[in-house]
Amino acid sequence: MKIVTVIGARPQFVKAAAVSRVLRKSHEEILVHTGQHYDKNMSDIFFEELRIPRPDINLGVGSGTHAKQTAEMMVGLENVLLEEKPEYLMVYGDTNSTLAGALAAGKLNIPIVHVEAGLRSYNMRMPEEQNRVLTDRISSLLLCPTDTAVDNLKKEGILEGVFNIGDVMCDAVLYYSKLLDNMPREYYFSHLVGLFQPIPLLDSWYMATIHRAENTSSLETVKEILKAFNGLDAPVIFPVHPRTKEIIKILTKDENYHNVLFVEPVSYLDMLFFVREAKKVVTDSGGLQKEAYILQTPCVTVREQTEWIETLKGNQNVLATPQVEDIIDKVLNTVADNGKRELYYGNGDAAKKLCDIIGNNIK
Incomplete structure (x- = not known):
């Protein structure tokens, strides 16, 4: 099975690395970096030190207004999706890259996996809140980090395809x-x-x-x-x-x-x-x-x-x-x-649960 993963900022690389270590054992992954954040710390040492897979594709979008940045990402991602024809598109969190990936895939009827689904600040002035709410509405698999996130989705009437897998960032923190x-x-x-x-x-x-x-x-x-x-x-x-x-x-x-x-x-x-x-x-x-x-x-x-x-x-x-x-x-x-203190975010096995759920829900 082929999965296109979209990321756009350094924290998302760390999260994706935790998943990729498990995901690539059984599935093909195409890692796409939108270039939303250019980070000079993402040099060779960043990838070597953290054993992170390098992007297969870098769209190089860079900074800009929210609308311009998101639109340019969508154009680039649509081309990637038409070329790769994946079974799933996977996005993380709440960046403009997350929303752009979800919208591009949704228009092409490619099922979307949203990792860190269900998070809410209930402050719609935050661009991040807008991104996460909109992404959740069009995702097929909503992989939540906590019971609270699951409850948030339930309040919004989102019940299907919702799973609490724990937090993939917890996987990364415990590993590194x-x-x-x-x-x-x-x-x-x-x-x-x-x-x-x-x-x-x-x-x-x-x-x-x-x-x-x-x-x-x-x-x-x-x-x-x-x-x-x-x-x-x-x-x-x-x-x-x-x-x-x-x-x-x-x-x-x-x-x-x-x-x-x-x-x-x-x-x-x-x-x-x-x-x-x-x-x-x-x-x-x-x-x-x-x-x-x-x-x-x-x-x-x-x-x-x-x-x-x-x-x-x-x-x-x-x-x-x-x-x-x-x-x-x-x-x-x-x-x-x-x-x-409680283990609200899991014990480091969120990536394994994610891969099991995807494997059991192949469209």
């Missing part, structure tokens, strides 16, 4: 985290490239990422978040997203954020290390909240809501507004109850 202790702490710190200063070897730190539009579209909002980081009791390692870099340069001209270590984006393995060893994670990333939970590192999420509501139980993850006092309070004064 076993590699972390092969290298000393100094190895990971040697990879940190400071934007403004050399990065010292630390014994204690917080790990932070901030990139969503609601937190980065305003200088004042970013300033509030950085002031909060400045007030914490340990240095904050802050890999700067390209969307945030120009704002950071502007703000650091007038302010000295002495407690914030601004660094270039880090590799996936390095990120796992710094998250696993951090006092806490502070982020607005959906994926990083979940990775922190799996790695048993408490998290503060600078957002109004989260798709991963299971992480909120026992204060393993708490929501904060982008304001100095609230972020500092949540980081310093929230205590996680480890007794409330």
Whole structure:
């Protein structure tokens, strides 16, 4: 059986790698990278270090408005699908690449497999929410990471082809985290490239990422978040997203954020290390909240809501507004109850379940 898998950003490569290791034992897979995100960290070392299959096809779409980007992807993907004639098209998560792949396949009556189906923030202002809702509506197999995701689909009247397989990102985290202790702490710190200063070897730190539009579209909002980081009791390692870099340069001209270590984006393995060893994670990333939970590192999420509501139980993850006092309070004064931890995202066998379901539902 032939499956075309569509991905467009580095996190999706990591998820797809977890599945491809199992899928390619029994099926033919054509891996298509839309080029939605060009990531300079996706060099030879990225593929070699993580043992990730390289894309068979790269559409090279690049950045642009949502409409332009999605339209160009659909044209390229339609050509691929007409040429390859797969039994299934598989997409991950909630990017523009996900929606473009689903729409292109749907128009050609090719069954769609949506991995990470059923996630909801119930905030339709988010492009990601629009993408995931629309993709779910036209998918044939909806492979959910949690019971909550299954319930979300049930509320929307989507009952057929729905399966809880666990989270393929959990597969990846558990697989790659076993590699972390092969290298000393100094190895990971040697990879940190400071934007403004050399990065010292630390014994204690917080790990932070901030990139969503609601937190980065305003200088004042970013300033509030950085002031909060400045007030914490340990240095904050802050890999700067390209969307945030120009704002950071502007703000650091007038302010000295002495407690914030601004660094270039880090590799996936390095990120796992710094998250696993951090006092806490502070982020607005959906994926990083979940990775922190799996790695048993408490998290503060600078957002109004989260798709991963299971992480909120026992204060393993708490929501904060982008304001100095609230972020500092949540980081310093929230205590996680480890007794409330559960295996919400599976035990690392989601990819096997996915392959079994596809094999049993061949159209």
